[in-house]
Amino acid sequence: MNVTIDKNSGYCFGVEFAIQMAEDELDEVSELYCLGDxxxxxxxxxRLYNKGLRIIDxxxxxxxxxxxxxxxxHGEPPATYETALRNNLELIDASCPVVLKLQNRVKHAYDSIKGHNGQIVLYGQxxxxxxxxxxxxTGNEAVVITTEEDLDxxxxxxxxxxxxxxxxxxxxxxxxxELIEERVAAVKATGLEVFDLDANDSICRQVSNRxxxxxxxxxxHDVxxxxxxxxxxxxxxxxxVCQRVNPQSYFVENADELDMEWFKDATSVGICGATSTPMWLMQQVADAIQAQHPVEA
Structure with a gap:
């Protein structure tokens, strides 16, 4: 059986940058706080906890x-920076540059639209x-939508x-x-004055290209x-995406969650992961599978 790790999987630039900053700092100190995972x-x-990184809320x-x-x-809201000033905290800011740029765009849009009774809408979790x-x-005035029901x-x-x-x-x-535009058009058809949607595709292309x-x-791959x-x-x-094109796709957090029955009739197995998945972890999973299904000579 051949086991292949996807060369395009693994950390995006932003995550890699943040982890490198943490490790560089931990080379100098025995303990470092991190706001959230x-x-x-x-x-x-x-792994980073073992090096001295302590997660706080x-x-x-x-x-x-x-x-x-x-x-x-992931970046932080203005309130976090205000707390840091108040408590004399030194922030090591590893916010992704793509996220920081988006924060500035959202702030500018909010400042521009609030005088016109507008709404900032965030498609996210x-x-x-x-x-x-x-x-x-936006002073937490933005409306967050995740599902079609949220459009109400x-x-x-x-x-x-x-x-x-x-x-x-x-x-x-x-x-x-598309759904928002349909609802705007439906309201416009009633004769009410409405405004065209201002939609901004702010998805990171390093992520979306994956x-x-x-x-x-x-x-x-078979599996x-x-x-x-x-x-x-x-x-x-x-x-x-994997499930849509290959029904023999399985989600695991680590090698302990593998079921070797998945690979019973497979000749080719592909290992891939998220932008938050370290390459060493995908290698561990690949090694665990290969150990049970060695490549035939």
């Missing part, structure tokens, strides 16, 4: 004084760290400016855009094992 992968969080942040805190790639940071740019929250007689969480599915974003790449990868943390929004979206 540095990455949505429990195995990597544990926002309530714990309020209690800290005179120490260093890492801001992960409610409660996701990146979405919290984006909503914070919007007022279609008011201006709507739409953005997306950077790691959401491109297909999902354009579907939401969908077509993964589509091809999954088709070329696909997708390795990701269960909390990863990006992982769920990319795993759905």
């Amino acid at each position: 540095i990455v949505h992968n429990s195995m990597e969080v544990q 926002r309530e714990q942040l309020e209690e800290l004084r005179d120490c260093k805190v890492l801001i992960r790639a 409610q409660g996701h760290a990146e979405v919290i940071g984006l909503a914070g740019q 929250k919007l007022d279609y007689t008011r201006p709507i400016t739409l953005f997306s969480q950077t790691t959401k599915s491109t297909k999902g974003f354009y579907r939401m855009k 969908e077509p790449q993964l589509d091809k990868f999954a088709q070329h 696909v094992v997708f390795v990701s943390g269960k909390k990863s929004s990006n992982g769920k979206a990319l795993y759905a």
Whole structure:
């Protein structure tokens, strides 16, 4: 049996940058605080915990004084920086540049639209760290939509400016855009004055380009094992791509979750993962499979 790791899987630039910053800092100190999981992968969080990275939540942040805190790639709302100033915290800001640019765009759009009774709408996962940071740019007035049912929250007689969480599915974003436009048109047909939708595709292309790449990868293997943390929004979206093109696709968090029955009749197995999946973890999964199904001479 041949076991192949997808060369396009693994950390995106933002996650890689944040982890490198954490490791560089931990070379100098024995303990470093991080606001939230540095990455949505429990195995990597544990590896860095062993090096001295301590995960805290926002309530714990309020209690800290005179120490260093890492801001992960997801970015943070303005309130976090205000807390840091108040508590004399040194922030090691590893916010992804793509996320920071989007935060600025959302803030500018909010400042422009609020005088016209407009709405900032964020297509993303409610409660996701990146979405919290984006909503914070609007004083938490942004409307977060995840499913079609969430579209009932919007007022279609008011201006709507739409953005997306950077790691959401491109297909999902354009579907939401289409549905909003349909509702705007329906209101316009009643004779009411309405405004055209201002839609902004803010999905990271380093992430979205993985969908077509993964589509091809999954088709070329009898069985696909997708390795990701269960909390990863990006992982769920990319795993759905694998399942769509290859029904023999399985989601695991680590090698312990493998079922060797999956590979009984397979000659080719593909290992892939999310933008939050470290390459060393995919290698562990590949090695575990190969150990049970050695390549025939």
